[in-house]
Amino acid sequence: MPTHTFLPAQQLSSGLLARCQLLHPGPEERPGPILPDIPDYQTLMLPVLRLAAEGETTIPKAVERIGADFGLMPDQMAELLPSGRIQLVNNRAHWAKTYLAKAGLLEQPRRGVFKATARGIDVLQRNLERIDNSVLAEFEEFRAFAKTKLTASGDLPSSAPTMPAAAVLQIDSSPAIAPPDERIDGAAKELEAELRGDLLDRIFAIEPQATRARFFERLVIRLLVAMGYGGGRDEAAFHTGGRGDGGVDGVIHQDALGLDPVYVQAKCYDRDSSIGPEKIQAFKGALDDKGATRGVVITTARFSEAAQRSGRASQKQIALIDGDKLAELMVRFGVGVQVDRTVVIKKLDEDFFEGWEA
Numbered sequence: 599m600p601t602h603t604f605l606p607a608q609q610l611s612s613g614l615l616a617r618c619q620l621l622h623p624g625p626e627e628r629p630g631p632i633l634p635d636i637p638d639y640q641t642l643m644l645p646v647l648r649l650a651a652e653g654e655t656t657i658p659k660a661v662e663r664i665g666a667d668f669g670l671m672p673d674q675m676a677e678l679l680p681s682g683r684i685q686l687v688n689n690r691a692h693w694a695k696t697y698l699a700k701a702g703l704l705e706q707p708r709r710g711v712f713k714a715t716a717r718g719i720d721v722l723q724r725n726l727e728r729i730d731n732s733v734l735a736e737f738e739e740f741r742a743f744a745k746t747k748l749t750a751s752g753d754l755p756s757s758a759p760t761m762p763a764a765a766v767l768q769i770d771s772s773p774a775i776a777p778p779d780e781r782i783d784g785a786a787k788e789l790e791a792e793l794r795g796d797l798l799d800r801i802f803a804i805e806p807q808a809t810r811a812r813f814f815e816r817l818v819i820r821l822l823v824a825m826g827y828g829g830g831r832d833e834a835a836f837h838t839g840g841r842g843d844g845g846v847d848g849v850i851h852q853d854a855l856g857l858d859p860v861y862v863q864a865k866c867y868d869r870d871s872s873i874g875p876e877k878i879q880a881f882k883g884a885l886d887d888k889g890a891t892r893g894v895v896i897t898t899a900r901f902s903e904a905a906q907r908s909g910r911a912s913q914k915q916i917a918l919i920d921g922d923k924l925a926e927l928m929v930r931f932g933v934g935v936q937v938d939r940t941v942v943i944k945k946l947d948e949d950f951f952e953g954w955e956a
Contacts, residue, residue, distance in 0.1 A: 634669055636677065636687055639777050640730040642694040647729060650695075650704055651714040651722055660691045680783035693777035697731065701740035709948055782943070794925035797934055798869060798898060814866035815839040817933070818896040819848040821924075824931040827860060828852060839864065845884030846893075860892045861885060867899035869921050875908040878916070885914055893917075896924055 645667055646660050664687060665675050677686045695712055698704045703718035714722070717737070726733065734740040801817070804810040819835045828834030828850040839847035845863065852858035863881050865873065878895065885893050891914050898921040901909075909916045919927070928934050 634674075636670065636674055637664070637668055637690065639690040639693040639697070641728070642691055643698055643729040643734075644726070646691060646694045647698055647703055647714060647718055647722060650698075650712055651719055654707065654711050654713045656710055656712075657688060657691055657695065660695070661685075661688050664691060679780060680787050681779075686780075689777060689780065697734060697740075698729075700743040701734035701737045703734075709952075779943070782941075790929055793929055793935065794922070797925045797928055798921055800934070801866065801898060802869075811864075811866050812839065814898070815847040815864045818862060818864045818894075818924075819850070821896075821927060821931065821933045822850055822860075822862065822894065824933050825927065844887060845880055846888065859888075859890060860894060861888065861890050863893065863895045865895065865897040865899065867897055869898055871899045872902045873897055873899055873905050874902050875904040878905050878908040878912075878918075881916070882908075882912055882914060885916075891915060894919065897921060898924065 642664060645664055649655050649660050649663050661675070664670070670687065675685065675687055678684065679686055679689055695704060698718070699706065699712065701717075702715060703721055704712050705715050706712045721729065721733070731740075731744075735744070801810065801814060804813055816837055819837055822828075823830060823832060823835050829852075834852075835848065835850045837848050846861045847864045848862035850860045850862065852860060861884070863884070865877070867873065873895075878901075881893060881895055885891070893914065894917045895909075896919040900920050901918050906918065909918050
């Protein structure tokens with residue numbers, strides 16, 4: 599899937615909008631080296647325990663060691679969870695530490711610090727090639743933790759007896775399963791991807807075609823206003839589509855006097871179709887007729903590489919938004935969607951407990 603670039607509305611109003619295009623690597627560009635995958639949290643259990651066996655340590659120190667041992671690049675070390683709250687590798691190291699502690703292989707003498715227990719040292723002396731949940735399931739403490747986890751998720755009745763070691767593996771169905779918060783973020787991304795497809799499907803469900811085209815023209819203007827163009831004011835945007843529209847379906851005035859207009863063209867084409875360079879050239883001509891320098895072409899289809907080159911080669915500032923980007927922006931700016939539910943995830947507040955311990 600092509601990479602998109604996008605600039606916010608306030609840059610348009612200051613005249614600094616660069617050409618927003620769908621970018622494809624040029625023929626001179628070559629793929630870089632294949633990078634190692636960021637290890638899943640079970641793969642990190644053994645290196646985290648080894649580090650903890652050397653003495654008291656912390657997650658930042660563990661992450662530094664993991665980066666070196668697995669040959670992770672700086673971009674990988676900086677990669678965030680979809681929520682954008684924490685680095686992915688830090689999160690996985692944290693869950694490796696948490697599960698090891700649940701099995702009694704680690705202890706935390708004070709906040710943010712952990713070390714290996716005697717049991718953890720014993721496990722390391724077995725010279726295992728890998729430590730994962732199947733190893734942790736040998737210990738009653740971890741099996742009790744797993745039972746609590748599965749009961750809370752509804753996968754195990756609360757009246758179930760103590761779990762055998764094999765049953766513990768139900769908490770993670772594969773070695774590379776993500777920790778709980780990554781699964782939440784991943785599920786949210788999956789739901790959003792489905793929603794983006796539903797949005798485009800719903801647009802095409804409008805019949806007849808002429809009604810759909812008029813709806814789409816008004817939709818894209820409303821979206822741009824929601825994104826902040828025209829100061830987010832409905833009265834700054836005008837729908838001009840129809841017979842004799844001169845190739846322009848709308849205009850948004852970036853200032854109160856209308857001295858800084860952005861012209862809009864909406865093309866509700868089949869999602870699998872491709873818009874060629876001739877359409878971009880025609881839009882440039884429409885901008886010339888109006889003495890304009892900035893415009894946005896939004897479509898439910900795709901832009902061919904030639905169309906993208908045409909936009910980039912223009913002296914004008916033209917942004918191209920294809921169907922995938924359109925749906926993404928509609929979700930991000932709340933156009934045509936509504937909140938279904940809000941889930942609040944809470945965590946332990948260590949500061950609350952500080953100073954109370956003797």
